[in-house]
Amino acid sequence: MRLHFLGSLYARPGPYASVYVDTSRDIDDPDRAIELRRRHARADLIDLGADPATADASADAVGTDADLPGRHGQALFATHGQVVLTEELPQPPPVDKTRYALLPDAMPLALQHAPDIPYAAAVLTRVGSEDSDTAPEGVQVEMQTGRWPSSTVAPRALTSLRVPIHGWHREAERLADELAHLIDLGHADTLVVCGDVWARGVLVNRLPAPLRHRVTTVPGNGRDVESGRALLEPQLAALFGGRLSAHDRDRLERFAAQRARHPDNEGLPATIAALQRGRAEALVVNCPIEQWPRIWLGTDPDQIALSVADLQTFGVTGYEKQSADAALLYAAVTTGAELIVVPRDEMPLEDGIGVLLRS
The missing domain is CATH 3.30.420 (Nucleotidyltransferase; domain 5)
Known part of the structure; x- marks a missing residue:
């Protein structure tokens, strides 16, 4: 799956407010329910440290999909008082979710685009x-x-x-x-x-x-x-249901062939190493997605590592600890890698992740 739809999220620096909210219209008095969710989203973002302008912009965008009928959700991302991206979700989130961090929390949105x-x-x-x-x-x-x-x-x-x-x-x-x-x-x-x-x-x-x-x-x-x-x-x-696109099937077959010859393209350390070197053509992740440990990120997308020592080896002096899924997706989008989502029972992966290496 190509990730160009996320490009606007990384065109400007954070921190980002990320909001996932149920905006379904198949309930009694949906407008009242959405108004409550809007208030909760704003309050949660303020509690997380978001500036009032960004919290207000995020809350104001909740429910702007009122013309869309039926069961669905909404994902939105804002920074410095402006909404950068708003997308409707085919499935509402299990629970409403807010995050305020340097990077946008875009992995749940990417997963809802699969199998594309x-x-x-x-x-x-x-x-x-x-x-x-x-x-x-x-x-x-x-x-x-x-x-x-x-x-x-x-x-x-x-x-x-x-x-x-x-x-x-x-x-x-x-x-x-x-x-x-x-x-x-x-x-x-x-x-x-x-x-x-x-x-x-x-x-x-x-x-x-x-x-x-x-x-x-x-x-x-x-x-x-x-x-x-x-x-x-x-x-x-x-x-x-349960299918992959022809594009992703082709890449998954190539990944399987690479894994058979060189098993060092599976697991979180191998994936991070490929992103560091700009060799990742696609990340392959199991669904449901694994809970990875937080990882370190420098100022550039390829400055990604499991430890500070690893980054210092490359001469990186400025870094922060970030959510692994947000950092991996940021590195993938900005280095031109794709994302393939495969059920765990179909192809179980070490750490729930692997990488198709560029030829």
């Missing part, structure tokens, strides 16, 4: 004429691209059109070209198709041959979710 599977979705529905509820006169088409699971709370634009039934064969060819372009543009792993069997058969048969092998059909219809959520959200959840 790019896809395209199409729903085809036979519809009747305006004068009749039974006569099938057209095909209603809805199309959307996204990256799972973040698309559930940040869906992209939905393309919707109605095609007369007699013109479907001709229009399906044009739509197949458009879908092929969207799939190539977004590097989609799969095209998820739902709806009328005849209509989807016509469409799929007009896709370029290599893309037909990436088609998955699912039951149901696009009206299974509320407005403002991803098209085919329940079907996508069932389809992508």
Whole structure:
């Protein structure tokens, strides 16, 4: 998983207020609940030592996702009185969480972006004429691209059109070209198709041959979710559960091959050493994530170590002890490394972490 979405967090110095809060709308009187969470977030940040301007900016941003229906959460990060990043979470945090530290507490957000599977979705529905509820006169088409699971709370634009039934064969060819372009543009792993069997058969048969092998059909219809959520959200959840993106699968296979030849790319010390040398192509972490000991960080992202003595060996004179997950993610983002999240029972790692080394 590429981590470019976190780039803005490290463009300015901290300290950072980090807030994770449940902003779900599927409860009675959600506005009252969110207002209470807003007050608690501000009070907690003040108690942690945040300046009033940063605490106020953070609290004011809580609940700004009021247009998003259903169950979800919010992550936000602020420094020096300004909110730097706000993102909706597909799943609310188990408990609301605040932190005030030199580095943003961004690992929980990164984990909610995984497995970051790019896809395209199409729903085809036979519809009747305006004068009749039974006569099938057209095909209603809805199309959307996204990256799972973040698309559930940040869906992209939905393309919707109605095609007369007699013109479907001709229009399906044009739509197949458009879908092929969207799939190539977004590097989609799969095209998820739902709806009328005849209509989807016509469409799929007009896709370029290599893309037909990436088609998955699912039951149901696009009206299974509320407005403002991803098209085919329940079907996508069932389809992508426990999967990795093709991009991450390729890198995980390379990591496994490296580990078989050189087992020194596994464990926290090996990961830190690779980040120090700028050799980390991707961090591989087990989920649930391990509780690592705090580590030392200098002024530059590659100045990362398990002890002060290690940093002094490199001539580093200014350093602070930091949360390991925040420091590791900071080093990964700023040195261009990626993140692969793999279930512990699928590939258990020493210390719950490993590193794919650059070739």
